[in-house]
Amino acid sequence: MRRPGALEVRKPRDTGNVVRRLYPYFAPFKRRLVGVGVFLVLSTLVDLAAPYLIGVAIDQFIARPDSPMPVWLSWLIGPDATRAAGLSTVMVILGASYALAWGLNVIQFRLMVRVSQRVLLTMRTQILDQLHKLSLDFFDQHQAGDLMSRLTNDTEVINDMFGPGLMRILRMGLTLIGILFAMVALNWRLALASFSILPLILGATIYFSRRVRQAFRETRKTIGDVSAELQENISGIREVQAFAREDETISEFRAVNLRNRDASVTAETLSAVFMPVLDVMSTVAAAVVIGFGGYLVLGFTPPLVTVGIIVAFLNYVRRFYDPIREMANLYGQMQSAIAGAERIFELLDTEQSVKDEPEAGCFAERIEGQIVYEDVSFAYKEDEPVLDNISVVIEPGQMIALVGPTGAGKTTFVNLLLRFYDVESGSIKIDGCDVRSVPQANLREVIGMVPQDTYLFSSTIMENIRYGRLDATDEEVIEAAQVANADEFIQRLSEGYQTQVGERGSNLSQGHRQMIAISRAILNSPKILVLDEATSSVDTRTELLIQEALDKLMADRTSVVIAHRLSTIRKADQILVIQDGRIAERGTHTELLAQQGAYYELYMSQFRRQEEIYEPMEAAEPGS
Template identity: 45%
Template sequence: MSGPMNRPIGGAMNAPTQRSKDFRGSALRLVKRLTPQRTLTAMVLLLGIGGIAIGVIGPRVLGHATDLLFNGVIGRELPLGLTKEQAVEAARARGDGQFADLLSGMNVIPGYGVDFAAIARTLLLALGLYLIAALMIWVQARLLNVTVQRTMVALRSDVEDKVHRLPLSYFDTRQRGEVLSRVTNDVDNIQQSLTMTISQLLTSVLTVIAVFVMMLTISPLLALITVLTVPLSLLATRTIARRSQKLFIDQWRNTGRLNAHIEETYSGFTVVKTFGHREIAEKKFSELNGDVYRASFGAQFLSGLVGPATTFIGNVSYVAVAVVGGIQVATGQITLGSIQAFIQYVRQFNQPLTQVAAMYNTMQSGIASAERVFDLLDADEQRPDPVPPTPRAQPFAGRVEFEHVEFAYRPGTPIIEDLSFVAEPGSTVAIVGPTGAGKTTLVNLLMRFYEVDEGRILIDGVDIADMDRHELRSGIGMVLQDTWLFGGTIYDNIAYGRPDATEAEVIEAATAAHVDRFVHTLPDGYETRVNDDGGNISAGEKQLITIARAILAQPRLLILDEATSSVDTRTELLIQLATAELRRDRTSFIIAHRLSTIRDADLILVVEAGRIVERGTHDELLARRGEYWAMVNA
């Protein structure tokens, strides 16, 4: 093989060191993705404001019910016929100043007991307010869920579109499991984080504001005492978050590395077992799994300290309010119902802060995943097609010309140097040479998987750089050494070459590729299902299916890259017969180590170190007794 030897060895282990992440910038960028749902977002905000505003009135109403009850109890003990002022003076006259202060702050009528009817009306009002608030919050949660789901649908669509715009070099320098982790695990984690945090964050912020306003209406002094603890909570949260943020980034980076190792091990499980690398694979898994464990444990442990820290600070303010509030009630500055309502407000004020702190680990985890997804979305894309692209003749006539082509996967390490040749329409060009000579790179350039650094590649006189990639590739058929079958039936795998083909055309292509011969020996025939990697059929049968797929596609240009390297001699003969029919009247490029497959080629190119060292027919090259002659003898 020449391709993989030429490409940079990819993988997360060789990826560049991850740069310092912008937590705030990524969070704002994630929130901005909600803007297409601005109408729903506005409704969510309005419902949240309304529900919380109504909900925070409840403690004040309940406090009024407590005042009615307490006023009735005290009033029943006072002589009937006195005014409140007279009762206060009488208490002071007998030296009970503390009771007089308490009485002065109450709305009591001496001689009258508890007004249970008024209390019932007050409680019903509170119940109604709570029901309305709950309904509004429920509707808000439903709309918020719709908003988040629509946002995630758009994000997944953007990621999918981005993957198709990325150059092949992006995937060559990263393990597949690492990329899969970004487009699956990280996106799912963002969704869960948004669902959990946005609702909680929005509710918490609105609750804190509304509760603070209500506390000010009761006692500015107590409100000030409560607010003084907020900076301490924020300081504790910020201190812990700075330490845990890096660990969350490490957690998801290590998760990607672990997924990459698992994907590679499972996809090459037969190779691992054959060469006895089970212990090595398990050791590598244990190391990567340990990295995930340490990062995850550290991140969760540190972020888990935020909740207890803020709860402790909140309890300090709760104690201070209880002490100062008790003094104010005793001195008649506020009523018992008011201090009861205020204590409820303190709990409501501290609870959102504690909840935000408790779910801060979820938010940090989501932002860490968002950074990884945004990193993918910001990756350099392949060069866009010209607008409009140069139209090509339909179909290709098939003349291919390389003009002084130069290319390097890495700057300063050329793979192809000043390479020029012409393939006439309908001819067969064979490319031979040692591993790493650049043979597969030539066809990658022809398919525009990579762009040439210098020179041009022309098809029918048109530079392929000026063509639409889809139009270019739709006219080229490829049969590679590494066959690819998807999970489905044999019929579906062949029909993939031309989805609009009729059943008769699929069977005809299968017959031409000698697939029909072995399909009838299978229990379900063409409906036999194959695994994702085709593991339940032989390598030769897989190769014949891919040839049938290429025959069905009816391309004008054909590329055969080591198509017979992994099959037995009998299957090789079948493949040669199939490809001979496939190559009829088509310009074909054959890359092969087995020289028996290229003897009848119209042009043989001998490539070494990215240069053509010999060219000619089989007989002409043998007569020169050069590199090709040495390869044949070897």
């Protein structure tokens, strides 16, 4: 029972493949990346020079100078400089190296961020383009909310990773290697002793970070359940209160909340073990350096190591467990970033099922509007045909009405006309031209649709209507609204056409939303009009007003109307009764009634009910 909101934390399936796929994104920035690499190596070297320089300062000048001076130093200051002058020289060099490191760090960070942000910019653009290319079957299979939260989460994780994350990983890796080399170069005996603790640190890090990651994965899952529970009960608050179910939902929430608390406590306790364990190990490492170093100094003549080198080692040891810990932290982050990238590539790789033909032609400037369905069959899922051998001819200017029970295939019928899906067999032709032979964009420009479920963008009413024709002036928008009889209610809103409509236009009633959608279609003024139960949610009076508007709109256009009110259908030139994906009956209203078949029955069930209305009215209006 997975719910949206409970984000799953996934591991990548094929890391190699993801890396291969990422390569082309970075390829255009090759030279810059090489620059970053050079700066990175340089700055790591400079960073590592500091402990060495401090060690030299101690050995040569601060402590009694009991070890031979490095060649570069004696060349620089001469063999008989005073201790104070020598110390100052080394300190100036140290200061210069710090300044250099600062500059290198700033530059490489900026270069890297620029590259990674460019890559993300490209990726985000590709995602949207892909969404536009995908056909509707994709959107049927994926829930918008679910996919959305995954996408935003994934791009964010990748963003974090490509930004500073990647730099840190590279830097940490280089630092670690550099430290190991420096230690061996300075004193291999002490280096080996210090390394003795390294496997322990590595082992503990790997063991704990895995456990901690698992534990936190569990907390993310439980917090996901908490949000899902919240989400559901907040959006269902009206039902909860109406059915007086507060106590039950509260105790359900307590249970989910408790699970989250316990999972969090477990995870945090585990990570509370991790840090101290690492700290102990690093202190032990320092102790080993000092202890064994002390032994190397005192146990041998001449001493096998100098105090300065011991101090340098203390600095190095402290630095080498930081990268390990850091990399352990970043490892989890990297994993989810790769899994995220994998999912994004999956989306980008999804084949669109409806494609434009490479040499698709275009409709003539003026189309007549004849629509022909020839033996059209279609199924969303294999072996479950939704439309079965449908053949219809709709002459230019005709109005055709589709009736039938829910799920009979009416909406599918119009979806195929707009080529939201491709027919499985047979063909649909407009003016004798197969809809598959023209670009989708051209086809849809010709057809205007008012869908069953009105979608409004979060913008003003004005902009929402203008969506029908982007270059329409305000006057033209208002005119369209007037034709749709929407102007009146819009004017009554406090901000009129400038009223913001929220997500899904939630502050307007369903009926008002439909009226805006109709205004949009009117502004669009298409050659062919498709109405999918466009007036189902408006009250009778308003419906009448809209119907008038639609009648005007349909007058000289070919139109396909799905309606569940017979009064609308009566005007149709042709009625198709669709049942189980087949055309059960066709003809005009009168013809179909005469057949006394399915339509007659549907009609009579409506009629019988209205007869009850009719008779009292007759009684009430003796004059008529």
